[in-house]
Amino acid sequence: MSAFPGRVVEALRLTSLRMRLVVVFALVALIAAAAASGIAYWINRDAVLTRAQNAALNDFRESLGDHAGSLPHRPTCDALRDAAGTMANSTQRYEVVLTDRQGDGRACEAASDPDFTLADVPAELRTAVHEKRPVDASNPAPYHLYWQRITLFGEPYLVGGATVIGDGPTGYMFKSLAPERDDLNSLAWSLGIATALALVGSALLAQAAATTVLRPVQRLGDAARRLGEGRLDTRLQVSGTDELAELSRTFNGAAEALEKRVAELSAREESSRRFVADMSHELRTPLTAITAVTEVLEDEVDSLDPMIAPAVRLVVSETRRLNDLVENLMEVTRFDAGTAKLVLDDVDVADQVTACIDARAWLDAVELDADRGIMARLDPRRLDVILANLIGNALKHGGSPVRVSVRTRKSTTGAAGEDELVIRVADHGPGIPEEVLPHVFDRFYKASASRPRSEGSGLGLSIALENAHIHGGGITAENAPEGGAVFTLRLPRDASRVAPDRDGDGGGAGVDADTGTDEENER
Incomplete structure (x- = not known):
């Protein structure tokens, strides 16, 4: 349509x-x-x-x-x-x-x-x-x-x-x-009739000329539209030596160059995606062994030499961070490849938010404003990933108390009469700098070049946004007038209507996503 x-x-x-x-x-x-x-x-x-x-x-x-x-x-x-x-x-x-x-x-x-x-x-x-x-x-x-x-x-x-x-x-x-x-009146009538006939003849001539001129233009427009739709093999048949023929030749040359360039970039992107996926898979095996060793070391850290204990704690922390980074990279690879799927279920949104907060021991730092009984058909695991990243980001950069509110309203972008779920996560921190706001969902974005390293991978908000997108929703970031940052998550209450092709086999195992938290891409 x-x-x-x-x-x-x-x-x-x-x-x-x-x-x-x-x-x-x-x-x-x-x-x-x-x-x-x-x-x-x-x-x-x-x-x-x-x-x-x-x-x-x-x-x-x-x-x-x-x-x-x-x-x-x-x-x-x-x-x-x-x-x-x-x-x-x-x-x-x-x-x-x-x-x-x-x-x-x-x-x-x-x-x-x-x-x-x-x-x-x-x-x-x-x-x-x-x-x-x-x-x-x-x-x-x-x-x-x-x-x-x-x-x-x-x-x-x-x-x-x-x-x-x-x-x-x-x-x-x-x-x-x-x-x-x-x-003279007869002459004037004759001249008037002759003028009218000349006008009609010129209109017919103009129609024929316009058809002759516009037919190649229309073909060029159709070809440009097909090219814009991704059909890069689109070409025009060229005949003649006039300006329109030269324009068609120029279009064919541009289309051919574009096709070669896109093919080259696609090959590079596929190679990069495959490299990241292969690297992430290859890293999981040694990381599993390293994680097991670091867990043993963590259990024995109190009995170790005081000079060695800080190094052991650093190894444990960095191993966990590396494990989170690998999991996030694998998840990003799935999104880029289009293999991420939804496993939908009917969930009580307030219970889902409470479970997310309770699982991460944030009950004392988060205020929840949500009515019980607000049901939605979503992927609960991916909703947990979104909430964990948004709330964890607010706690890290804004500080407690973080306020989470859950509301429903009529959708302004979806089908007429469709309900929409709106979850707002607000903190009481300094807010997000205006120059950073357009980039908070970019991958690995750092607000300051002098702080290239952080405890997270810099992918949390990007992954949260991708999970919102496959539900047919989105996330926006802004600064509240009274201070602090506000992240607004909007999801359809029934994701099967918005993205039925993304729905899994109803309870089948979906693709695993990072269920931990990750800070905002450095604000």
Whole structure:
């Protein structure tokens, strides 16, 4: 089940990278298509409007000169109206408004269509049309034709106006630009559709490109994951000469070097483990004989010469220490080899702690805070090893009284609703230096290089932690706010649920572990 979330996360990452590629391709295509469409639209718009505008204005200029220019001075309104109608009857399809003064001095406004009046002409345009300019070499005529685009009746119109030279009438033209607008709208829709098609095409192209690029990346990711899982023979098939092919070759080279290095280190580790195991086994036979001799010497130490007695006691002490070291090394070898097994049984935790303390004559130095009847399915012998090492370490470095408390609670790391056993061993000593705390469970760790030798082997806490691990639990070390060190042991109340593969044959003989005590790795 643990591999499934990883695959989901990887898929999401690949999807995210794929999405980024598609988005980049789409944005580039959209910008390019929009820019091209915009440029094409404005070029065509200017060309269409300019062509329609020039055609209408040129026709209006000629028509104004031909028809309005031939009217008598101060024409009547009827004459202006006829001239306006004649001018509007043009292929350019525009409406005309003519204005002038009649013979009696009254102004006359004549339109080819009653819907168009002089009031529809912008004031700025009327002012420009009536403005008389001085005639010179650069300006051959006093009046000029002016035009402006406006919106009239909700439609676009081109309005042009000019005054006939020689105090003639003034004419205005209203040319509808609706056909040109419709043509430009059709062009805009066509360009928009073309842009959308370009966007879709770019997305499909990006998808194909992303698939081509990401497939080798996905294979590389799968290979890296298999390599991380320990399958060091993983290799990639390399084809081509591009950057991805070079990356695959680099990966294969790194994997091959890693496989060789791991094989070399594994061989060295196996050789070292075998050496320690063989040495420990070989030492047990002479140690057994030496131990028997030292026990005899210990019994006779009171009758020995006072000059010899201290040496005999030292030999006895060191022989026991050497025997403990050999047993600890054998136990560590079993943990490293993965051969340590659990022999589970139902135990009363309070009775187990009491038995551990009583067997080592610590009753006067240890305070026990535990309710009777707290049952747990654990390996009692390994639990005794853990307790002996933790309590013995607290007594040696913290001093009495050492307080041992036993509690149960809901597990925060195991299965939902599962109970957890919590045993705290607290002393009243100076505590553990902060720089030592991360290393208290390291093998043979010495807090001070000036004190490389101690009465224990330096393996006690390491062995205790390993015994907690095979139960599916753990041990933590910290300093209490009020002073002193606190070691917290957490174990599942039913170790068969957490580590069923470590369970022995239900009461069969398990692997022996050190049941003595060992001090903490020098704090």
